Amino acid sequence: MSDLLEQLVHGLTLGSLYAMVATGLALMFGVVRLVNFAHGEFYMLGGYAFWYAYAELGLPYPVAGLAAAAAMGVFGLAYERGVIRSILARTWHVQLIATLATSITLTNLAILVFGTQPKEVPTTLSSTIADVGGVRMAWQRPLVLVAAVIIFAGLEWFVTRAKLGKAMRAMSQNREACAVVGVDVQRVALATFGISAALAGGAAALVSPLFNIFPDVGALLTLKAFAAVIVGGFGYVRGAIAAAFLIGLAESLAAGYVSYAYKDAIAFVVMVAVLLVRPQGLFGRRIGI
Amino acid sequence: MRAVRWTVGAAFLVAVPWIVAAAVPGQQRYVLHVLIFTALYGALALSYDLIVGHVGSLSLAHPAFFGIGAYTAALLATEVGWPFAAALPAGIAMAGLVALAMGVPMFRLTEHSFAMGTLGFALVTQIVATNWVDFTRGPLCVTGIPKPQLGSLRIATLPAFYWMGLATVGGVGLLYHGLTTFRLGRAFHAVRDNETLASAASIHPLKYRMIAFVIGGAVAGGVGTLYVSYVGVLCPGELAVSLSVNLLVMIFLGGVGSLRGVLVGAAAFTALPEILRMAPTWRMVIYGLLLLIIVIRAPDGLEGVIRRRPSSSGA
Numbered sequence: 001m002s003d004l005l006e007q008l009v010h011g012l013t014l015g016s017l018y019a020m021v022a023t024g025l026a027l028m029f030g031v032v033r034l035v036n037f038a039h040g041e042f043y044m045l046g047g048y049a050f051w052y053a054y055a056e057l058g059l060p061y062p063v064a065g066l067a068a069a070a071a072m073g074v075f076g077l078a079y080e081r082g083v084i085r086s087i088l089a090r091t092w093h094v095q096l097i098a099t100l101a102t103s104i105t106l107t108n109l110a111i112l113v114f115g116t117q118p119k120e121v122p123t124t125l126s127s128t129i130a131d132v133g134g135v136r137m138a139w140q141r142p143l144v145l146v147a148a149v150i151i152f153a154g155l156e157w158f159v160t161r162a163k164l165g166k167a168m169r170a171m172s173q174n175r176e177a178c179a180v181v182g183v184d185v186q187r188v189a190l191a192t193f194g195i196s197a198a199l200a201g202g203a204a205a206l207v208s209p210l211f212n213i214f215p216d217v218g219a220l221l222t223l224k225a226f227a228a229v230i231v232g233g234f235g236y237v238r239g240a241i242a243a244a245f246l247i248g249l250a251e252s253l254a255a256g257y258v259s260y261a262y263k264d265a266i267a268f269v270v271m272v273a274v275l276l277v278r279p280q281g282l283f284g285r286r287i288g289i
Numbered sequence: 290m291r292a293v294r295w296t297v298g299a300a301f302l303v304a305v306p307w308i309v310a311a312a313v314p315g316q317q318r319y320v321l322h323v324l325i326f327t328a329l330y331g332a333l334a335l336s337y338d339l340i341v342g343h344v345g346s347l348s349l350a351h352p353a354f355f356g357i358g359a360y361t362a363a364l365l366a367t368e369v370g371w372p373f374a375a376a377l378p379a380g381i382a383m384a385g386l387v388a389l390a391m392g393v394p395m396f397r398l399t400e401h402s403f404a405m406g407t408l409g410f411a412l413v414t415q416i417v418a419t420n421w422v423d424f425t426r427g428p429l430c431v432t433g434i435p436k437p438q439l440g441s442l443r444i445a446t447l448p449a450f451y452w453m454g455l456a457t458v459g460g461v462g463l464l465y466h467g468l469t470t471f472r473l474g475r476a477f478h479a480v481r482d483n484e485t486l487a488s489a490a491s492i493h494p495l496k497y498r499m500i501a502f503v504i505g506g507a508v509a510g511g512v513g514t515l516y517v518s519y520v521g522v523l524c525p526g527e528l529a530v531s532l533s534v535n536l537l538v539m540i541f542l543g544g545v546g547s548l549r550g551v552l553v554g555a556a557a558f559t560a561l562p563e564i565l566r567m568a569p570t571w572r573m574v575i576y577g578l579l580l581l582i583i584v585i586r587a588p589d590g591l592e593g594v595i596r597r598r599p600s601s602s603g604a
Contacts, residue, residue: 035401086585092400096347097537097584104534105577111570219530223412226405234402261420268409272394275406279397 002134007256008249013141013210015248016148018267020203021225022232022240023155024196030172030235031192032088034095038079038103039200039225040218044110046072046201047213051119061123065205069198076197080190088189103218110215118212126209144206151202152241159237164191172235220264224251227271233281243282246270302455306448321447323563328454329516331555332461334539335548336508341537342546343469344501345481347400349533350391350407351509353414356528358384358510359517360418363431366518373437377514384510388503396495396502411530418525430524437518450519457515458552461508465548468504477501531573538576541583544592553591 021043028036036042049071054064083102087095126140159165167188171178179185204213211217228247232239247267255263274282301308309320333355340348362380365371371379391410398406418425425431437444437453444453468474479487480494487494517523535558543554562572587593 035405083581090585093345093347094584094588096401096404097541098581100534100537101577101580101584103577104531105574105581108570108573108577112574219408220412223405223409226402227409230398230402230405262416265413265416268413271406271409275397276394 002136003256005135006137007252009135009137009141010256011249011252012245013144013207013248014252015245016144017203017207018221018224018228018248019241019244020148020151020199020206021221022228022244023152023237024199025222025225026229026232026235026237026240027168027192027196029229030237031168032084032171032189034084034088035092035099035226036196037096037099037222038106038218039196040220040222041103041106041110042072042076042197042200042218043204043221044213044215044218045075045106046197046204047208047217048110048114048119049201050205050208051121051213054123055119055121061125065202068205069202072201072204073194073198075201076193076195077190079197080193084189084193085186103222107216107218114215116215118214120212121208123209138210140206140209144210147202147206151199155199155237164188168192224267227267230271231274231282233283236281236283239281239283246282303452305455306451318447321451323559325447325450325454325519327556327559328451328458329512329519330535330539330559331552332454332458333509333512334536334543334551334555335458335461335465336505336512337536338540338546338551339465339468339501339508340505342540342551343474343477343481344498346396346498346502347404348395348407348502348505349404349530350388350395350410350506351536352528352530352532353411354384354388354506354509355513355516355532356414356418356525357387357513358507359513359523359527360425360431361510362514363434363517363523364425366435367431367433373435373518374439377437377511380514381507381511384513385503385507388506389499392499392502396498408530408533411528411533415525415528415530418528425525428525430522431517432522434517434521434523436521437515444518453515453519457512461512462548462552464504464508468501469546469548473497473500534573534576534580538580538583540590541580541588542590544590545588547592550590550592557591 021039024042025036025039028034028039046068050064050068053059053067054061057064059067079102083098087098123140125143126138128139129136130139130142157165159169167178167183168191170183171185171188175185178188224247225244228244229235229240231246232241232243247270250270251263251266254266305324306317306321309324310317313320333351337348337351340346340351358380361383362376365376365379366373391407395403395406395410419427421427422429444450469477476487476492476497479490479492480497484494516527539554539558540551541554542557543552544550583590
């Protein structure tokens with residue numbers, strides 16, 4: 001029984017990670033209709049930024065975590081200006097190949113700079129074990145879950161109340177109409193990339209103490225987060241979050257009870273199964289994020 | 290005049306092993322090795338372009354089809370002792386069947402989702418090849434794959450493999466030309482350029498996408514079979530996603546949807562590492578940047594430069 005509970009806790013940690021990455025993907029797709037194949041690499045770079053701030057500079061954990069998120073936010077802005085802006089008007093083929101090319105470049109640059117040896121960043125919370133009624137887990141895991149809930153609540157508030165968030169929602173529904181009524185669509189797109197990349201950086205700062213950081217972590221992560229976006233109904237953020245937790249739980253249960261070696265195939269199996277039954281995703285298609 | 294040019298060109302290509310032996314006696318083996326890779330990569334890139342360039346479906350599943358064909362033939366040859374003449378069709382058929390089976394759920398996806406779904410399929414295939422150790426020998430690799438033997442004709446020397454590669458790229462080139470030029474080719478392009486209009490003209494998009502996907506997958510499986518019969522060893526690393534990136538660089542470098550462009554791209558791409566001569570990691574960084582620049586600045590590739598006129602390609 002405690003075994004099952006432990007697997008569920010692991011699944012929720014994974015789900016939080018996938019949800020934070022998937023939210024970024026869904027926001028980008030919702031606002032500018034672009035799928036960022038390099039999103040997993042944002043998480044990877046966020047992990048290295050966190051490692052640098054925490055292990056090399058010796059900053060306290062909360063500061064290092066926020067620094068990693070902020071650094072990735074700035075990276076997201078630069079990415080929008082440097083790569084995305086020149087391809088937004090092009091066909092989806094061009095967009096897809098350009099972001100895929102970015103992902104390959106970033107992965108291999110990371111190998112050159114940091115090497116293939118994984119970086120371990122244990123924190124006090126990830127190395128002390130909590131024992132809750134026989135269920136043993138690192139304190140970092142509840143922290144990840146709580147932080148994820150706070151982040152999603154903050155995001156929900158942001159897109160429903162803040163002016164920029166409202167503009168993002170409006171743009172995801174009708175870009176032309178937004179431009180007509182004077183929304184600065186370029187600035188909103190820029191902000192969306194900043195926020196999405198910062199979310200990936202924040203996710204990296206939260207889970208890196210539990211999982212190691214290595215250069216090619218990104219490809220599988222992009223795939224799983226994208227599977228969550230598809231299963232959740234394309235571009236619908238809440239659906240993506242729910243689907244990400246579903247995939248995280250399925251993966252951790254499969255790793256515990258079916259086969260550890262094939263756990264990475266689960267997200268894909270879930271995606272194909274859902275698509276065969278409900279091509280529009282579990283939560284249906286709706287307009288906007 | 291045209292026929293003469295073709296005959297001379299073909300004679301030159303067939304005579305390459307002797308020309309190489311006369312021109313660079315010391316490095317003959319090395320040059321032929323590069324040429325064999327160029328020919329096999331050219332055939333693989335053509336089969337990939339059939340899907341990406343002609344029906345406009347950005348599949349990333351090609352490493353999986355290549356690997357499935359290669360593993361089928363390699364395991365049949367080493368474990369069951371099938372002759373090459375039976376293992377090659379088995380590799381082609383298996384890759385084609387898997388493409389058919391995967392195409393059904395995959396083509397429910399459109400655009401990005403299709404790309405991501407096929408990428409997922411490629412990753413899962415590699416995971417299976419790595420972890421199903423009892424069957425594929427996993428990271429220990431399948432070794433001792435026999436050289437091809439057709440009756441009394443045994444392909445074992447480098448010039449023989451060169452002619453095999455040449456015949457492969459020639460055959461695939463003819464198939465590519467035949468499929469993309471006539472009525473079928475026009476249907477492919479209709480589906481690529483305007484799906485709605487194509488369906489209105491009773492050209493069923495799914496049907497033509499499936500045709501291209503299955504044929505492309507089967508050919509990739511065949512090339513995989515020939516590739517392992519040349520190299521002699523098959524490891525799960527051959528199925529890596531980076532193969533898709535290499536193929537994308539080739540077809541975009543040369544020119545999407547053009548026979549000449551794809552072959553030029555494959556030749557330039559295989560020559561590139563020999564010119565660059567640096568660590569594979571640096572190479573991938575350069576490929577990534579190259580692909581990024583080409584796709585943003587010159588989406589028609591070298592073919593666009595050769596033609597000097599805007600292409601109608603939708604990619």
